[in-house]
Amino acid sequence: MKKILVISNMYPTSNHLSFGIFVKNQVAALKEAGLDVDIAVNTNPATGKKNTITKYLKWGFSTLMKGFKGRKAYDVTHAHYVFPSGMLSLFLKKLFGIPFFVTAHGGDIERMAKKSPRIRNWTESILHESEHIIAVGPVLAQQIEQDFNIAQEKISVVSMGVNREVFTKGEQAVVRKKLQLAPEPFIFLFVGNVIKQKGVEELLQAFQMMKTKADRPVELVIIGSRRDENFVQSLHPFISEEVRFVDPLKQTELVEWFQASDVFVLPSHLEGFGLVALEALATDTPVIASEVGGLVSLLGEGAGHLVEPKNAIALSEELLRAVNTPKEQYMNRGAVENVLAIHDEKNITAQCIEIYKSAIKGGEGL
The missing domain is CATH 3.40.50.2000 (Glycogen Phosphorylase B;)
Known part of the structure; x- marks a missing residue:
């Protein structure tokens, strides 16, 4: 050819x-x-x-x-x-x-x-x-x-x-120090366009419901383009001081935010595959995602935790479960490794x- x-x-x-x-x-x-x-x-x-x-x-x-x-x-x-x-x-x-x-x-x-x-x-x-x-x-x-x-x-x-030479496991404490993040909070991460179809509104609602029940400080980091100004404005009632917005990053920088976070969340309304969830898994970061599209086959065999889409209450309950469960129990590394090998x-x-x-x-x- x-x-x-x-x-x-x-x-x-x-x-x-x-x-x-x-x-x-x-x-x-x-x-x-x-x-x-x-x-x-x-x-x-x-x-x-x-x-x-x-x-x-x-x-x-x-x-x-x-x-x-x-x-x-x-x-x-x-x-x-x-x-x-x-x-x-x-x-x-x-x-x-x-x-x-x-x-x-x-x-x-x-x-x-x-x-x-x-x-x-x-x-x-x-x-x-x-x-x-x-x-x-x-x-x-x-x-x-x-x-x-x-x-x-x-x-x-x-x-x-997923390029597993780029998306790799890191030392959370070291990376947090580099990114000037506090060592104490449990950090949830979202990466993607800040649009309605990505479930950002439900994520913010779920986070606000969950944070009052958590027995430790929690934060939410949202990394992605915010070009839909009307939608971003509509989110203001659900934004608090524990929520941080970050502009899109190079992948070599993005990987550090995965490594610094405790759980990655992708609450999309629809998703053909969900590559960003795979990137999170490659950095040894547990994933919570909507039970839609390609995310079902990607995470459904134990590699992640699936919740009903457009359901802020169900998402809030899963966020709280993640906070209260040790990572070794919350993340099925055998299932994750199978998924990473395939993809x-x-x-x-x-x-x-x-x-x-x-x-x-x-x-x-x-």
């Missing part, structure tokens, strides 16, 4: 560190494995109708031009997110005969495809025209198969994987390459 063009509507920059970082990580892993990878990506996270139209037109045009110039060089394109990225892969296939793969991440199927009949039809066309579909979790794969009438053998379940980035990269090989003629040249 000569060259792969990775197309993504999310890709990080120095100004927007977490915006599609998982795509950048996979690109780096594929390159490290010896593949020649080029990218055509949108790095602008701006929201709003006018901003979205402008940035996508610019990204779409530059991607099509790159496809035109490289039409004889690219053996395949790999789109991250069925829509809109998959549309550009589909156009390049129609225009220049370049076959494509698509990775569904969850929001593209759960939310985007439901926005309008037109987007749903486009989503269906992209899925059917692709050479192969990668779903980041088994629940998502089943949904694609059933909702869009896709043959089971055309779908592979492959997560984005190690090196294994995931090898699986991706095998999918390329099996679906593209001449792939044995990889």
Whole structure:
């Protein structure tokens, strides 16, 4: 295989560190494995109708031009997110005969495809025209198969994987001192966009209910982008002095916050896979998460603790249980190690390459 063009509507920059970082990580892993990878990506996270139209037109045009110039060089394109990225892969296939793969991440199927009949039809066309579909979790794969009438053998379940050379265990006391965090409090950590779908409101409500019952000081750290100003404003009644907000961080810095925390919490309303929960486990940090989507298969065999989504009371009870239970009892390290072995980035990269090989003629040249 000569060259792969990775197309993504999310890709990080120095100004927007977490915006599609998982795509950048996979690109780096594929390159490290010896593949020649080029990218055509949108790095602008701006929201709003006018901003979205402008940035996508610019990204779409530059991607099509790159496809035109490289039409004889690219053996395949790999789109991250069925829509809109998959549309550009589909156009390049129609225009220049370049076959494509698509990775569904969850929001593209759960939310985007439901926005309008037109987007749903486009989503269906992209899925059917692709050479192969990668779903980041088994629940998502089943949904694609059933909702869009896709043959089971055309779908592979492959997560984005965790780099266990970056996300490692650390000495909590040492890391807290470096981050200027007090040694006494039990620290809960959330990492992700501060938006309604991530369950941040329920997390804050649950934390406020729980802190009055805890027999030791507790704190909540929320790391992530706060671009939805209206939503952030709506959270103010639930924010107290024990809650700290931190802007997005480089992964080498983020890992220290995992190491410094006692429990990671991901109370999402929907989640295709939940890579950030896997990153927490890799740092030896216990996880509490919603019983939704890919989190069920990731944590359901004992690797984490699942609670009903959108239920602040149930979440509060689990937060309190975490505070009152010794870590050795609260964390099932055997189950965690099994999950980490399956989703190690090196294994995931090898699986991706095998999918390329099996679906593209001449792939044995990889």
